[in-house]
Amino acid sequence: MRFITDTIPVLKARLARGETSCEALVAGALEAAAAPAAASVFTTLYPEAALAAARHADAQRAAGVAPPALAGLPVSIKDLYDVAGETTLAGSVVCRGEPAALADAPAVARLRSAGAALLGKTNMTEFAFSGVGINPHHGTPRNPADAALARIPGGSSSGAAVSVALGLAVAGLGSDTGGSIRIPAALCGLVGFKSTQSRVPRQGALELSRSLDTVCAMTRSVADCLTVDAVLAGAPLAVQRRPLAGLRLALPQTVLLDALEPAVAQAYAHALTRLSAAGAQLIEIPLGELAEIPRLNAPGGFSPVEAYAVHHQRLARARAQFDPRVAARIELGASVLAREYIAMQDHRADWIARVEALLEGFDAVLCPTVPVLAPAMDELVASDEAFFKANGLLLRNTFAFNYLDGCAFSLPCQAAGELPVGLMLASVRGDDARLASVALAVEQALA
Template sequence: MRRPVSGMSVAEMSMLIHSGVMSPVEIAEAVFDAIDRHADKSVFISLFRDRAMGEASAAAKRVADGRSLGLLDGIPIAWKDLFDIKGLATTAGSTVLSARAPATKDAAVVDLVRQSGMVAIGRTNMSEFAFSGIGINPHYGTPHNPKSTDVPRVSGGSSSGSAVAVAAGLVPVAIGTDTGGSIRIPAAFNGIVGYKASRGRYAMDGVFPLAKSLDCLGPLCRTVQDAIWVDVAMRGATRPEITRATDASLDIVVPENGVFDVAEPGVIEAFEAALLRLEKAGARIQRIHIPAFDAISELVKARGALVTAEAFALHRERLTGAIADQIDPRVVARIKLGEKTSMADYIDILDIRRRLTVETEDLLTGRLVAFPSVAHVAPAIDPLLADDDLFFATNGKTLRNTGFGNFLDWCGVSIPCGTGDAGMPVGLLLSGVAGDDEKLLTAALRYEDVIRG
């Protein structure tokens, strides 16, 4: 009988491999066994059994010969259905793209991770075209949140399958994309860690876009340590610059505006309890008004959202004719909102974005920002399927907090900080300005246990 590896972190699996307790082949076999046994068949869109076993065999030989590529050699990884995989069409969670020509090579970041020895297991489900924070997909099914004990609940989007694959213990890490919160939202809903890197930290070649001015990448995993290790591979670096010995004093700004509006009491309670633990651990916390948050909300009302403008430019030809009937109507409706944004409005949005980003960086003076990743816990699926108005309202509220960071080009990591309604996970979002990834990850590593409580 195979040894189970369900629920293990990257670090735990690495220890098994490099101590000789389990080989990468045994681990890959155990992962596929767990996926096969898992009741929710909507988590993965495709599996790479042949490729994975070949990569696992090569890793096993390297480790046995004393030629390991490093800590990640032989570790399983899953990829959101936006990353090119050689020989497969990239479908972006949509059936209308299934007839695309197969990719002739892996996406650049997939290739870099392969060079670290990680084993590609499969591609995970997602919101169609990555255009929802909820995670519902009418084509490939809607992954259910494995943390729910009462009713079927959403896993969050758009990296829905990636989050569930980790939270359900099927793989130790899965890579997602984040345009308005698509890593941090599902991480928060599922009680795992989700790291959205600064835009441009990773190569974007071979990644199907949503809005290029906002698109970012990052891992969903079990611990901040895992995120740091995987970040190294995604950058093509050789070793992590961040260790537990790295100094990590923590100065935090908590916004007084925007992020707590209509927040569930349980979410606020879990967040405030985590803040209190951080203060007791020596963190310095200041509550301030962040004018950019108000300005962003007013800008969207006046000129439309940047994401919808760029999504419409990308998909406008797909929204006409018979092919539009094959796309989720809710996705079509949201993308069409971008048609209302004129070129003059679009240019103004970009100019205002640059100004607000600089002004906010000056306001923060190098401090990190903390607030709830999402204002509510994962909602039930059935009411959202039955009521379009409820779906759109919930989607907007779900994306609100994380969306501020995308607009201002922040990096961010969501860390579980407690539970709210129905015992569902709550995430604390720690963010830094663009390029402050090392500072952010250093603090997150140092204070992760405190945040979790």
């Protein structure tokens, strides 16, 4: 049972007609957050503050005052972000006892200023270092898409995704370093938007990889993502709605279509058929440069190298308190030399320039967000081999566009009644507004 199923404009219209109140929405969401279906979704709840924000928004409406963008609507925040007076745990136990944050992260402060009723902090992969979403310390929220089988929610923004999928929040503030917004959005049937990295300030978010980390959110629709993005960035994107007819959409044939699960391949093919019928130009391109990423991102990779710089003292002090899988991945960065790290940066800059040139003239790149349906949880909990295989598959397509420093949406594209499949639309850095216009048109065609 999902508590909130409406998009933000629909909720605002219902509020304006007096059919419900922000207090009722938030109180219901808080009650639903305590139900068994929401187990392990939140690590902390803020009932008093959330209800106070809701009542304030209701009072504004009653007084005829136009409320801010997210006034009184329930929003969740990933346990990666500083909240004044609290220690940021980032899904860990090793950070307990460390100093409390002196101020809210800018992303959190901007959500408060927009009137959002912040329900609480959501569970996540420890230190945001996995696309699977499993957390051995705080439990793993179950993907709501399948009532018969416990499936992973995707990560690292696992609780953020499930909070929205269960209807506890209109938006989940998360982050995306290699796919941590788009992967769980795809597996849980949501819309996720990874903006260009520089669009939203990253201060107050515990780092995984400063070269790749992006502050962003997931919601129920493209328009809702844009509403939240405008708050997080401090200004809306200048999005001009465009018809799908005539848009040039690139379909890379290297790497991104490898090893697709049959259900994913079928949903992807069906989506392309609908887009073509609506007049979009679908153009297959080799984009063989995608196959270069593992070599250029070696040794170690940006995330292990930069995460080791952040966490090496914690590892030395209390490695046994880490998720062992996360610790093992962070330690891959321990032996990388400064000259190797600088070479990684140079190789990436050259690769970005080459790929940007190849994508010039296209309105977006299309591919499946992830090549598989949400895997069953038990096997990935029990087996390191199964876990790392699944993690690599889940991150493969999404990471390519973090490496590009691009922007990307994941949109649901499965048929009614089927398990969620994500369609990824991506473009180069700074092309967020144009990509958003494409995403709006694609979403309408797939509806």
